Amino acid sequence: MAVNMQQSFSIYPFDPPGDVAALRAEVRAFLAAHEPKLGVPNCWVVGDPEFSSALGAAGFLGMILPKTVGGHERHPLERYVVIEELLAAGAPVGAHWIADRQTAPLILRYGSEEAKTRYLPGICKGQLYTCIGLSEPGAGSDLAAVRTTARYTLDGWRISGQKIWTSGAHMSHVMLALVRSEEGSERNAGLSQFLIPMDAPGITIRPIIDMGGDHHFNEVFFDDVLLPEWAMVGARGQGWAQATAELALERSGPERYLSSHVLMTALIDAAGPDPDLQIKGLIGELTAELWTLRQMSLSTAAKLAAGEDPMVEASMVKDLGNSFEQALPQRVQALVDCPSTRDDDLARLMRALLIAAPSFSLRGGTREIIRGIIARGLGLR
Amino acid sequence: MSEQRALLCDTAEAVFAEAATLGMAPVEEAGFGQLLLAEADGGFGGDWGDLFAVLRIAGANVPSMAIGEHIVGQWLGGEVTKPYGAFIRVAQAAGAMDAALAMSIDYVNTRQQFGKPLGKFQAVQQVLAVFAVEAAAVNVAGAAAAAALDRAAGDAETALFEIACAKLRTNKAIGQATAIAHQVHGAIGFTREYDLHKLTGPLLDWRSDHGNDAYWGNVLGTKVAKLGGAGLWADITAR
Numbered sequence: 001m002a003v004n005m006q007q008s009f010s011i012y013p014f015d016p017p018g019d020v021a022a023l024r025a026e027v028r029a030f031l032a033a034h035e036p037k038l039g040v041p042n043c044w045v046v047g048d049p050e051f052s053s054a055l056g057a058a059g060f061l062g063m064i065l066p067k068t069v070g071g072h073e074r075h076p077l078e079r080y081v082v083i084e085e086l087l088a089a090g091a092p093v094g095a096h097w098i099a100d101r102q103t104a105p106l107i108l109r110y111g112s113e114e115a116k117t118r119y120l121p122g123i124c125k126g127q128l129y130t131c132i133g134l135s136e137p138g139a140g141s142d143l144a145a146v147r148t149t150a151r152y153t154l155d156g157w158r159i160s161g162q163k164i165w166t167s168g169a170h171m172s173h174v175m176l177a178l179v180r181s182e183e184g185s186e187r188n189a190g191l192s193q194f195l196i197p198m199d200a201p202g203i204t205i206r207p208i209i210d211m212g213g214d215h216h217f218n219e220v221f222f223d224d225v226l227l228p229e230w231a232m233v234g235a236r237g238q239g240w241a242q243a244t245a246e247l248a249l250e251r252s253g254p255e256r257y258l259s260s261h262v263l264m265t266a267l268i269d270a271a272g273p274d275p276d277l278q279i280k281g282l283i284g285e286l287t288a289e290l291w292t293l294r295q296m297s298l299s300t301a302a303k304l305a306a307g308e309d310p311m312v313e314a315s316m317v318k319d320l321g322n323s324f325e326q327a328l329p330q331r332v333q334a335l336v337d338c339p340s341t342r343d344d345d346l347a348r349l350m351r352a353l354l355i356a357a358p359s360f361s362l363r364g365g366t367r368e369i370i371r372g373i374i375a376r377g378l379g380l381r
Numbered sequence: 382m383s384e385q386r387a388l389l390c391d392t393a394e395a396v397f398a399e400a401a402t403l404g405m406a407p408v409e410e411a412g413f414g415q416l417l418l419a420e421a422d423g424g425f426g427g428d429w430g431d432l433f434a435v436l437r438i439a440g441a442n443v444p445s446m447a448i449g450e451h452i453v454g455q456w457l458g459g460e461v462t463k464p465y466g467a468f469i470r471v472a473q474a475a476g477a478m479d480a481a482l483a484m485s486i487d488y489v490n491t492r493q494q495f496g497k498p499l500g501k502f503q504a505v506q507q508v509l510a511v512f513a514v515e516a517a518a519v520n521v522a523g524a525a526a527a528a529a530l531d532r533a534a535g536d537a538e539t540a541l542f543e544i545a546c547a548k549l550r551t552n553k554a555i556g557q558a559t560a561i562a563h564q565v566h567g568a569i570g571f572t573r574e575y576d577l578h579k580l581t582g583p584l585l586d587w588r589s590d591h592g593n594d595a596y597w598g599n600v601l602g603t604k605v606a607k608l609g610g611a612g613l614w615a616d617i618t619a620r
Binding site for chain 2: 009010011024084085088261264273274275277279280281282283284285287288289290292294313316319368371372375377378
C-alpha cells in the first residue's frame, strides 16, 4: 500500500524573544487592574475607547511598529502573546482591534509617508480607530464584484458608492476601502485601496442593528468624497493583491478560537472542582480542542513571523476555530441546565453567545469560501 | 526536520514496505527497537519527535503492525502503559489519516461522473477540506504531544495533559475523517479489494485502544476542573 503522504500541517516552533513569562505577567497585572471591564463575550467586537487608550499607554498597541511612529519595535510573536492574554480574559478590545491588527501593518508597508505620520501614532496610542471597507451590496464573498469608484480629478480622488457590513464604522476615524480606480475595469483588476477619513464631507453612516440588538456594523455611503493623493495606499491597481494579503493577517490569530473563551472559563468555574462524569467529559473534550487549536494558531503565527505565507494553514485555523467557538454555547447548553430565567455568569454568557455565534463563520470570509481556499491547497481547484 | 530524522524517515519507508509482506522481522533487523535507547546504551538516541515521525510512516504503510509497542516497549523495558499507548495511536493515526486523505484526493481527481472529475464538485471539495483540517489537527496534536514528552524526558505522567488532549482530539478527528473518506470513495471504498479499509479499519479501532473518549475525557476533565477556569489558561500557557 504505497501512498504519497505529505505532512498536511507541519508544526513550527513558536519562539518569541525575551522573557515571555515576564511579558505574560505584565499583561495579567494590567488586566487585573482593569477587572470590572473584563469577561466580555465575543470580545474583539466590543469597543471601549477608555480601555483601548489604557492599553496604548501601557505599551501594548503598535507593538511591532517602529518607534518613530510611536510603536514599540517588539517581535510579532510578543504581540501574539499579548493579544492571546487579552482575549482569554475577555477584554473589550474592539475599538482599536482592526487598526492594530491589520490597518497599521498595511499602512506601514504600503502607505504614503503622509499617511504614516498622520495615522500610526494615534493607532499606537489606542486613540485612532479604523474600519475595513470591503463588502458592498452585491460584493460580499464575491469581493471582486466591488463597484465603489475612485475617480482621479484635478483636485484629487473622488470616491462614490456604498459599503456595507462595515464593523465599527460609527466609531472609526478612518476607513481602509477597496474601490475601483480604473473606469471600466473588471473583477480583481483595476482596484486600489484608499484611506478615507470618516468625517470627510459626503460620507453618510447608517447603523445596521444585529439580531442580538447590538450595533456593530453599518452601511456607509460615499457621495463624491474628495481625497488627497496621499490617501491611496500602495500602487494604483494593486488593491486586490494588497487586500488579500491583509486578509491572511486576520485568519489565523487567537481571536479565531479565543473570542469567547470566557464561556469556557465560566463553565469550568461553575462546574466546581469535582463535577459529574458528563461535565468532566465535556470539559475534557473542549480542552483538547482548545489546546490543539492553540498549537495550530501558534505554529501559523510563527510561520507568518518568519516571513512565510501560510495561506492554507491560516484558513485551516480559521475554519476550525470558528467551528469550535460556534459549537461551544450549544454544547454547554446541551449539558448544563441553564433555563432562560437563570442569570449567573455562565447562563448570561451562554445566552449572549448562542445569539452571536452565527456570525463567527461569516466574518473574515465565510466558511464555504475558506474551505474553497483549503480545497485549492489540496489541488482540487 | 533534522538531517538525522530525514534519514530515519527514509529508512522507515523502505523497511516498513518490506514489513508489509514479511512481518516484524525487517523492523527488528533494522534496529528500530533501539530508536529511543540512548547512544551510550547502544541505541539510536532518538527523541519522541523522531518516534512520532516514524510511527506516522508506520500508520500509513503498515497500520496493523505493533511497531510503536515494539519501540516503546524496548525503551520502557516492559509492557506499554496507557499514556504511551495513546501516544503511539495518535502518531499512527496522523500518518493513516494523511494517507487516507491522499488516497481520497487521488480518487476524486481520477474518477469522473457527470462528465468531470468528482473533485471539481464543490460539495466534494468542501468535505475534503474538512477532512484535511481534521488530519492537520491530529498531526499538530501528535507533534505537540511528542514535544511535551521530549521536554519531560519521556515521562508520560508529566506529559499526561498533552497526551490526553492529543488522544481525545484524534478520536474526534477519526470519526469525521473516516466517514468522509468513505463517502467520497462511494461503493468501491467499501470493498475488500480496495485498500481504503486497510487504513480506516485500524483508524476506527484506535479510538478504543489505550483509552476511549470517555476515559481520556474523564482524565482531562478531572485535571481541568481542579485547575479552575483561570487556572486552565495559566496552565496551558505555562506549558
